[in-house]
Amino acid sequence: MSEIYRASTTAPVNIAVIKYWGKRDAKLNLPTNSSLSVTLSQNDLRTHTTASCSASYPAEDSLLLNGKPQDVSGARTQACFRELRALRKEVEAKDSNAPKLADLPLKIVSENNFPTAAGLASSAAGFAALVRAIANLYELPADPTELSRIARQGSGSACRSLFGGYVGWEQGSATDGSDSKAFEVAPASHWPNMRAVILVVSAAKKDVSSTSGMQTTVATSSLFASRASETVPRRMKEMQDAIKNKDFETFGKVTMMDSNSFHATCLDTYPPIFYLNDVSRAAIKMVEQINTAAGKIIAAYTFDAGPNAVIYYLEENEKQVAGVFKTLLADKDGWSGERGAAIEGNYEAAEKANTEAEVAVGLLKEGVSRVILTGVGEGPVRTEEALINEKGEPISVLY
Amino acid sequence: MSEIYRASTTAPVNIAVIKYWGKRDAKLNLPTNSSLSVTLSQNDLRTHTTASCSASYPAEDSLLLNGKPQDVSGARTQACFRELRALRKEVEAKDSNAPKLADLPLKIVSENNFPTAAGLASSAAGFAALVRAIANLYELPADPTELSRIARQGSGSACRSLFGGYVGWEQGSATDGSDSKAFEVAPASHWPNMRAVILVVSAAKKDVSSTSGMQTTVATSSLFASRASETVPRRMKEMQDAIKNKDFETFGKVTMMDSNSFHATCLDTYPPIFYLNDVSRAAIKMVEQINTAAGKIIAAYTFDAGPNAVIYYLEENEKQVAGVFKTLLADKDGWSGERGAAIEGNYEAAEKANTEAEVAVGLLKEGVSRVILTGVGEGPVRTEEALINEKGEPISVLY
Numbered sequence: 001m002s003e004i005y006r007a008s009t010t011a012p013v014n015i016a017v018i019k020y021w022g023k024r025d026a027k028l029n030l031p032t033n034s035s036l037s038v039t040l041s042q043n044d045l046r047t048h049t050t051a052s053c054s055a056s057y058p059a060e061d062s063l064l065l066n067g068k069p070q071d072v073s074g075a076r077t078q079a080c081f082r083e084l085r086a087l088r089k090e091v092e093a094k095d096s097n098a099p100k101l102a103d104l105p106l107k108i109v110s111e112n113n114f115p116t117a118a119g120l121a122s123s124a125a126g127f128a129a130l131v132r133a134i135a136n137l138y139e140l141p142a143d144p145t146e147l148s149r150i151a152r153q154g155s156g157s158a159c160r161s162l163f164g165g166y167v168g169w170e171q172g173s174a175t176d177g178s179d180s181k182a183f184e185v186a187p188a189s190h191w192p193n194m195r196a197v198i199l200v201v202s203a204a205k206k207d208v209s210s211t212s213g214m215q216t217t218v219a220t221s222s223l224f225a226s227r228a229s230e231t232v233p234r235r236m237k238e239m240q241d242a243i244k245n246k247d248f249e250t251f252g253k254v255t256m257m258d259s260n261s262f263h264a265t266c267l268d269t270y271p272p273i274f275y276l277n278d279v280s281r282a283a284i285k286m287v288e289q290i291n292t293a294a295g296k297i298i299a300a301y302t303f304d305a306g307p308n309a310v311i312y313y314l315e316e317n318e319k320q321v322a323g324v325f326k327t328l329l330a331d332k333d334g335w336s337g338e339r340g341a342a343i344e345g346n347y348e349a350a351e352k353a354n355t356e357a358e359v360a361v362g363l364l365k366e367g368v369s370r371v372i373l374t375g376v377g378e379g380p381v382r383t384e385e386a387l388i389n390e391k392g393e394p395i396s397v398l399y
Numbered sequence: 400m401s402e403i404y405r406a407s408t409t410a411p412v413n414i415a416v417i418k419y420w421g422k423r424d425a426k427l428n429l430p431t432n433s434s435l436s437v438t439l440s441q442n443d444l445r446t447h448t449t450a451s452c453s454a455s456y457p458a459e460d461s462l463l464l465n466g467k468p469q470d471v472s473g474a475r476t477q478a479c480f481r482e483l484r485a486l487r488k489e490v491e492a493k494d495s496n497a498p499k500l501a502d503l504p505l506k507i508v509s510e511n512n513f514p515t516a517a518g519l520a521s522s523a524a525g526f527a528a529l530v531r532a533i534a535n536l537y538e539l540p541a542d543p544t545e546l547s548r549i550a551r552q553g554s555g556s557a558c559r560s561l562f563g564g565y566v567g568w569e570q571g572s573a574t575d576g577s578d579s580k581a582f583e584v585a586p587a588s589h590w591p592n593m594r595a596v597i598l599v600v601s602a603a604k605k606d607v608s609s610t611s612g613m614q615t616t617v618a619t620s621s622l623f624a625s626r627a628s629e630t631v632p633r634r635m636k637e638m639q640d641a642i643k644n645k646d647f648e649t650f651g652k653v654t655m656m657d658s659n660s661f662h663a664t665c666l667d668t669y670p671p672i673f674y675l676n677d678v679s680r681a682a683i684k685m686v687e688q689i690n691t692a693a694g695k696i697i698a699a700y701t702f703d704a705g706p707n708a709v710i711y712y713l714e715e716n717e718k719q720v721a722g723v724f725k726t727l728l729a730d731k732d733g734w735s736g737e738r739g740a741a742i743e744g745n746y747e748a749a750e751k752a753n754t755e756a757e758v759a760v761g762l763l764k765e766g767v768s769r770v771i772l773t774g775v776g777e778g779p780v781r782t783e784e785a786l787i788n789e790k791g792e793p794i795s796v797l798y
Contacts, residue, residue, distance in 0.1 A: 227622060261621060270656050278676055
């Protein structure tokens, strides 16, 4: 039997605070504006991927995600495979002792430790893990920046999941996309006390895919151009300064304004695209109430292309932010883990919310299906825990 | 007893298809962009106002609206009184036989034939009626354009209710507001078959007043500037052409896009302003479904600063538009009048909506409290029906 080569990694989810929306090149996933995100801890949300190759495998590359075979013939996955194989060929050309892996069929197995259906940017973690795992398998000298250029072609925001901490994605200007890459703004250790509570909103399936949605926005929104050319460049600078200075008030304000700006351009699309619903708006109202009570910005909401609220806050304000939701939404899934147990309920603030924001509280109780507690975390981590055994068969560590 | 002078008028509501949002001068109600509206028929929605003056009245000017005394000391009402009295003084100066009315106390009585709480731009009809009634009382030679300049100082959009049909409001550039006036784009008779069905959405009280909301948008929205300087000027031209050519597809598309653009800048405000809710979005979805079924734009939604949907359509498409809502929302108030009886239900389309847009239909059934059927109509009409009797006492024709 031919040798079976394997390498495994985990990769994180990232949630943008300056949003990516709009492509200047749909094939290469080149964005109309730069973006910036926080990488979330893989203790809470991660994709685990094993990449493997062997002459004994069926000739077709394959990918199994959460036990289900995925189509790998799409242009995006193919682009990642092609680029990684080209880099492996360079390795093989330089070192005649290196095994000839580039031409072997790939078998990839992936598992998410969170519900894929929850609308939690799983494609970002997925493509980051896929690219990182194959790079490990091929023993590529490529650094995260170089790999981010490849992962970007799989899913735009995946490029930011190659780094931990606070991560920018430079839009670049080259037509081949060579300068459209992720970069580290600051490692997680620079500002380690950043936390997030995610309110997962039960919602009907997304009507509009991100890709077709963002291209319709570019084509029809009359407000979009000024967001891409003026608003985001200014905010990218403000946000990087805020992170460097660990200035949560600016970080939070810019995060909220940029989420609103992104959803405004969706609404200005024709036909309009709505991702926020009444439950999302109730979450916004609660965050506003928390900040008003604190007399400053200690909580910041942001929404991707869906109704889920991601609320950033600093650990020292946990009781004033997550504590309020823990008391109001005590019966939801998600409070039972280690992070949840550590959060002190906030009965006083919850009582106040019940009185002053009764409608919003009612909408949250009705519309939030679960909460996820997390915080800033590290980039992809190599692991010896493999999802493919020595015989080349897929195995599961979760199911 | 001193003589009691009286004059009465009715004035219409107007619903903008190019929205007014943002003041460049808050005191004079000077807008940051031009706007355009359809005047709605006074058979369905009107303010009826009698203006009266007499030396026998208490010295303080007074205003009774729907039986309730209103505060007239505000700067806006005072501006209207002051400007109208100044014009009356010119009349008296030219004609020594003219009675000296300008210095007499004013007593004004007003009634709306629609629920004020429904969020139906009642201030526009209210100030238009107030200004027109006093102009009638003072026998001013002023034309509607001149009066629109005065009504604008009471409530911006009131200036458009001085005309019937299709009405523009030129933003103007003079710092004293002298060129910020309404103008007739086309009379109602030019395109008389324009109809509207209004879905009145039961909603909690407005959180944010229009005036403070629009000033916050101007101050904080990064997208607003391009709306005011580029988007609206282009759409004003497109809309005037569409009306002149009776081109409903363009009229409808621009109407929907401009409503979306206005609400997008509200969402881009910090903190964000939300007027649309899930019921409003359900109405948008139904309109999209109606247009898809027709293969062209035959219905156009627009939303003011609240969740109510105003849906414009042409009479010949009544069954395909209003007929669908009549079947889906048969149990709501508003279908029993003459207009409602004339609308043929559309069971086929309603059935299709029940299947293909079940969530939206459910939200509409739950969230719409009543419908109002109306259409394009005339400007203010002088009437002999007075709300103040010969003794100077308020009377009611409605209650």
